[in-house]
Amino acid sequence: MSDSGTFKVNPIHDAQQRALAAEAICQDILTGARNQLYLNMRFLDSALAALPFVGEMGIHPVGTDGNVLYYQPEELMELFKKGTEKVNRVYLHSLLHCIFLHVFPERDSEGNPAVDVQYWNLACDIAVENMIDGLYLKCVHQPASMVKRQALSLILEEGKVPTAQRIYRRLQTLHLPENKMQELRREFSQDDHSKWYENHPNSPQMSQRKKNWDDIRNRMQTEMETFSKEAGQGGETLADQLRAQNRNRYDYREFLRKFSVLKEEMKVDMDTFDYIFYNYGMNLYGNMPLIEPLETKEERKVEDFVIVIDTSMSCKGELVQKFLEETYSVLSESESYFRRIHVHILQCDEKIQSDVVIENAMQLKEYMSHFTVKGGGGTDFRPAFAYVEQLMRAKKFTKLRGLIYFTDGYGIYPAKMPPYETAFVFMKEDYQDIDVPPWAIKLILDSEDLEK
Incomplete structure (x- = not known):
């Protein structure tokens, strides 16, 4: 104050x-x-x-x-x-x-x-x-x-x-x-x-x-x-x-690896080899190791499967090319394919337009370089499944691991569940969900997912 x-x-x-x-x-x-x-x-x-x-x-x-x-x-x-x-x-x-x-x-x-x-x-x-x-x-x-x-x-x-x-x-x-x-x-x-x-x-x-x-x-x-x-x-x-x-972001490489098969291949498994017991046996008995490396090893590698390409008018050629490029890059990795691979690449709209068998990564690369879309009609998924069933009856597969159907999703699905894993890879850029049969795997990608 x-x-x-x-x-x-x-x-x-x-x-x-x-x-x-x-x-x-x-x-x-x-x-x-x-x-x-x-x-x-x-x-x-x-x-x-x-x-x-x-x-x-x-x-x-x-x-x-x-x-x-x-x-x-x-x-x-x-x-x-x-x-x-x-x-x-x-x-x-x-x-x-x-x-x-x-x-x-x-x-x-x-x-x-x-x-x-x-x-x-x-x-x-x-x-x-x-x-x-x-x-x-x-x-x-x-x-x-x-x-x-x-x-x-x-x-x-x-x-x-x-x-x-x-x-x-x-x-x-x-x-x-x-x-x-x-x-x-x-x-x-x-x-x-x-x-x-x-x-x-x-x-x-x-x-x-x-x-x-x-x-x-x-x-x-x-x-x-x-x-x-x-x-x-x-x-x-x-x-x-x-x-x-x-929408979940998918790594297509990891998705493709899920179609690999667990198979015993003739290969030394150094991961299970114990050097201590090996050297102890050699020193004690001269030329008799107590343990030897396993001559087989289980590895997850791509074997038999089918790729179906929807060649209806609604499926763009450049997206198909990106899809094949990414598939090729996975198959060509050093640890992701068998000494012999067996892949059927089908082109199909409302009927089978072509079937190319790929036995190795170089064949797939050659196929990609000369790839042209065959077809252009409506989309019907049933002919591809019927054709694969014929191949199975003819024993064209050692063991069919699965089928990947590359499409935009608008077509007629088969009513019966096939005896192998099936995946529909949808190329969608409007993010609208698509109903598929309960027995099928649904993967929604866009061109950015493939590029990544």
């Missing part, structure tokens, strides 16, 4: 009080936004509960690391003054970055981003904004500008789910000038991505964080498919993205 009887204002205390008041206001703003999003999209319940709110001055206006939703108090309050829809939208924008793992960009062996950060940030924003626009919900509605609509028509590829990865590759091929890139950032950027690159990607905390979001995303897909009306009008865009992200 001063001599005149009045209290002096403490500027530090006053600033602290204002900061605390701003924190309380922002917590209320974000809680209100969370409630609005939940009332309109109840399938987001787990996701909305996963991000607590924390104020941070270096964020503009909000951002996340997959663990916390950060906000800058003054900027968030200014955004709130422009309308609750804007706060709802930026909240949902950051949440979708977590759900689709955008906040965990690929890293190189040293932990540095393995992507071009500028392109990756923009690609993720475009993917998320396109999803939000596709929801047609009033609580997050924002009129799309002409620039935004034109950009989407240029970047999004017709018939393909616009994932961040696909948009990222598309942006790289467009080679847009910097002024155009800046224009796109103004249209699509909503939140701060700086937290994405701060944490070490291989830490246990980051691995657990990613697993948590994987679980949340899988639950979201289940709830959206079970209660489809919850997605609102136009929720198909988000549902497609969920199916694309949740």
